[in-house]
Amino acid sequence: MNRSRVLASAYLSTLLTLLLSWPGLSQAAEAKRLVRVGGAPMPPLVIVEPSGAVSGIIPQLMEEMAKEHNWQIEWVIDSWANQLERLDEGAIDVMSAIGYSEKRAFSFDFSSQSVLSVWGQVYTQPSSKMSNFLQVDGQTIGVLNNGISGLRFIELCHRFGVNCLIKHYDSYDDIFKALERADIKAGVVNSHYGFVVESEFNVLRSDIMFNPFPVLFATRKGSNGDILAQIDQSLVNWKATEGSVYYTITENWTQQDQAVFPEWLKFSIFGLSLVVLLTSLIIVVLRREVKRQTRQLELSEAQLKQIIDIVPHAIFASDASGKIVLANLESTRVFNRTFQELSTLTRTEIMQRQPYLDGLLGDDEKIMGRQQREFDQEVKLELPDGQVAIYQLSKVPFIRKRSNTPAVVSVAVDITEQKFTAEQMEHMAKHDDLTNLPNRAFLMDRLEQSLLLSKRHKRFGAVIFVDLDLFKNINDTLGHSIGDALLQATSKRLKTHCRESDTVSRFGGDEFVILLPEIGNTYELAKMNAKSISEKIREEVVKEITIGGHEISTSISQGLVFFPFDAENTEQIIKRADLAMYHAKLLGRNKIVTFHPSMEQRINRKERLKSELKQALKNNQLSVVYQPQYSMKTNRFEGAEALLRWSHPVEDSITPMEFIPLAEETDTIIALGEYVIREACKQLDRWRTMIQSQFYITVNLSARQIAYEQLIPFIDGVLSDTAFDYSQLELEVTESLLMVDMERAVKVLKRLKDKGIRISLDDFGTGYSSLSYLKKLPLDKLKIDKSFVNDIPGDHDSETIARTIISMASELGLEVVAEGVETKEQVDFFCRQGCFLFQGYYFSEPCDSAELNRRFFSVIKKTQPRG
Structure with a gap:
């Protein structure tokens, strides 16, 4: 029997299992274009004649579509796996006769309409009959490389714990040839192909059929969507019209290929x-x-x-009388009835007793009466226990042979978990894991919409950029779990005074952004409303909260931007709100600041200075000055602190308070720190030759320098070029930089201390729980911060803090320096408390080495001890 005559019986034998395709959207025809269609030999869908001509159901349908949409069809025939690569690379425009899978959906877009549907069919060697799916266990099975039938077969094997050796082939012909050679025990092909060509090979069709799937078209992801739309448009129109080319072509193949009953x-x-x-x-x-x-x-x-019973999907059928004529094991679970109950109840009786099942049974009469030709859609059931079940439901009509009664077979695949997982993944993609607030991506999408609506309705919206003040201190001192709990509590507090239409999002770290859409029809009204909300939020956040046994008080800095008044696009809105928040912190934190254009000028200056600072060393714009430290015990200058200065070529004065933080934001601080250490050590070596007394130099270290692996080797290298003792170099650190990485800081400072270098702690008492870690540090000296010295004498709190620091230092054997001393009264107060070492303008302002020599060299020589 030739291939064309087998087509009819193949098509008729699988007609009952055809699942009709999903509805799609029509699209207007485009201009004439070349459409490259990929296909693999797969009778009767795609047939390649010895001459190279292409025929079959799909080529004929494509030719009809070409007439409708002004296409020029160019067929590209190759193996199935090669065609998928071509499609992914854009070498073809459309892939024909392809099945859908979630994995493929990441790379391809699929038509919603199908040509028809096929089943997976297992074939064996003539001597190896298989009638049960479990019989494939332990056997070598051939499947089409990356074909849907093979993929579904492998999924079934995994689901039921069936272990087989899978071999991949480039075509179904290769699978049948492998069966003839006994290379494999069984092979998986699609039912249409198998029924057509099985007589040409020495193979046996088994009783194992599984998982129907629609035959679709596909394009590369995001490409040629108009072609898919036109394909769907043609199929929808044809299927809705009796006697259309769709039915003519499919029936023509059926009629011309009907089997002739042999005379013998x-x-x-x-x-x-x-x-x-x-x-x-x-x-x-x-x-x-x-x-x-x-x-x-x-x-x-x-x-x-x-x-059928081991298939994990509900398979059931009802006939024109309403009787349930087929039900597998999974169906009894879905209907919550036994086989016996299902066999005695009609479809109508089941729906009357269980109305929520109407979604599964309600359309059967339409399908049988041909009022609805296709049914393949998602069905949602509201179960009696309040749960929701979602099924992908497919139905196909057929005629029962014995009674000649119309009936409908339904396959219901439970996709509830997949839908829930997909929804969860979508939620996770748009929300923050810790606070469950909308994330940055979700916020930007909402902001884009709000901006468009504000321009259209001529109303103002606002964005509040919120940052927790000193949040890093809480993480460092109390731990990240306490910090996370504080972020969660803050996220709830931020929402307390916001409207339902507002969006409170976590932007990252301890930053939150609040979107207030259409908050006023004038700028002044919007500003008043937004500031009112900001004030209420601030009052809510500053309330003390107990977390993990700790009483925590915190504050927030807020930056306000109004759109479209202050900015006209989303990126600009966020950038300027962030900038306003930054200025709120500069003003002392716990402030609400509205954006002003001058802020951008300051930030632009900051970025310019960063760039210029990198060139300052090369251009000899940096220098070191020294501020002496005077001892009232010996009445002489015993050392000096090295301080960096920048002589900018344009601006008169850029203070270290401004440019040192800029350097710390970049790697420039490493080069600046090495420059100061090198210059200070050279100057100390020069002073060593001028005076005989032990004179020391103090140099400040930054957090980046302590984290720098080459710090200690660099200091060793510098000191090796001088003759003075390591103890004449004093390195000064601050509390804040130690808290960046306490463990590493202690380790590095101990190594320096072991070499004889003295360690001084600056700005002591201004932050963190100083007393709790002071014993861990290898210190020689404490500096009382200028903020305390300024208010002495006269301020009771500052005097008390100073006495406490001096007393504690004495107990720990540490020397104390009063920094920023400017009056004799301050000197007298500290001397009475037992502090005799001072640094400040009362004794000397910072000056260069030449000035220091001129003003103090003779003093130093006179005050040095006599031998």
């Missing part, structure tokens, strides 16, 4: 009938054979039912 078989049957009439013995034999065949048929039906 007619004579054989006639001869057999004569024999039956002539001999009763043969009748007896035939009866026995009939009984044997009946038993075999019953066994096959039982095996088929077993296969």
Whole structure:
């Protein structure tokens, strides 16, 4: 029998299982264009003649579509796997006869309409009959490389714990040839192909069929969507019209390929009938054979039912009388009824007793009456227990052979978990894990919409950029778990005074952004409303809260921007709100600041200075000055602090308070720090030759320098070029930089201390829980911060803090320096408390080495001890 004659029987045998495609959207025809269509030989869908011509159901349908949409079809024929690569690379525009999978959906877009549907069909060697899916266990099975039938077969194997060795082939022909060579025990092909060509190979069709799937078209992700839309448009129109080219083409293949009943078989049957009439013995034999065949048929039906029952999807059928004529095991769970109950109830009775099942059974009559040709859609069921179940439901009509009664087969795939997972993933993609607030991406999308609406309605919106003040201190001192709990509590507090239409999002770290859409029809009204909300939020956040046994008080700095008044695009809105928040921190934190254009000028200056600072060293714009430290015990200058200065070529004065933080934001601080250490050590070596007393130099270290791996080798290298003792170098650190990485800081400072270098702690008492870690640090000296010294004498709190620091330092054997001393009264107060070492303008302002020599060299020589 030739291939064309087999097509009819193949199509008729699978017609009952065809699942109709999803509805799609029409799209207007475009201009004439070349459409490259990829296909693999797959009769009767795609047939490649020896001459190279392409025919079959899909090529004929594509030719009709080409007439409608002014296409020029160019067929590209190759193996299935190669075609998928071509599609992914854009070498073809459309892939034909392709099945959908979630993995493919990441790379390809699919048509919503199908040509028809196929099943997976298992074939074996003629000597190896298989009637049960479990019989493939331990066997070598051939599948099409990256074909849907093979992928579904492998999924079934994993689901039911069936272990087989899978071999991949480039075409279904290769699978059948491998079966003939006995390279594999069984092979998986799609049902259409198998029914058409099975007679050309020495293979046996098994009773194992599984997982129907629609035959679709696909394009590369995000490409040629108009072609898919036109394909869907044609299929929708054709399927809705009796006698359309769609039915003509499919029926034509069916009619022209109907099997011809062989003449020899007619004579054989006639001869057999004569024999039956002539001999009763043969009748007896035939009866026995009939009984044997009946038993075999019953066994096959039982095996088929077993296969249907192990399918994890509900498969059921009802006929025109409403009777449930088929139900597998999963169906009993879905309907919550036994096999016996289902066999005695009609479809109508089930829906009356369980109305929520109407979504599964309600359309059967339309399908049987052909009022609805296709059914393949998502169905949502509200279960009695309040739960929700979602099914992908497919239905197909058929005629029951024995009774000639119309019926409908339904397949319901439970996709509830997949839908829930997809929704969860979508939620996670748009929300912050810790606070469950909308994340940055979600906020930017909302802001884009709000901006468009504000311009359209001529109303003002606002954005509040919120940052927790000193949040890093809480993380460092109390731990990240306490910090996370504080962020969660803050996120709830921020929402307390916001409207339902507002969006409170976590922007990152300890930053939050609040979107207030359409908050006023004038700028003044919007500003008043936004500031009112900001004030209420601030009052809410500053309330003390207990977390993990700790009483925590915090504050927030807020930056306000109004759109479209202050900015006209989303990036500019966020940038300027962030800038306003930054200025709120500069003003002392816990402030609300509205954006002003001058802020951008300051930030632009900051970025310019960063760039210029990198060139300052090369251009000799940096220098070191020294501020002496005077001892009232010895009445002489015992050392000096090295301080960096920048002589900017344009601006008169840029203070270290301004440019040192800029350097710390970049790697420039490393080069600046090395420059100061090198210059200070050279100057100390020069002073060593001028005076005989032990004179020391103090140099400040930054947090980046302590984290720098080459700090200690660099200091060793500098000191190796001088003759003075390591103890004449004093390195000064601050509390704040130590808290960046306390463990590393202690380790580095101990190594420096072991070399003899003295360690001084600056700005002591201004932050963190100083007393709790002071014993860990290898210190020689404490500096009382200028903020305390300024208010002495006269301020009781400052005097108390100063006494406490001096007393504590004495107990720990540490020397104390009063920094920023400017009056004799301050000197007298500290001397009474036991502090005799001072640094400040009362004794000397910072000056260069030449000035220091001129003003103090003679003093130093006079005050040095006599031998």
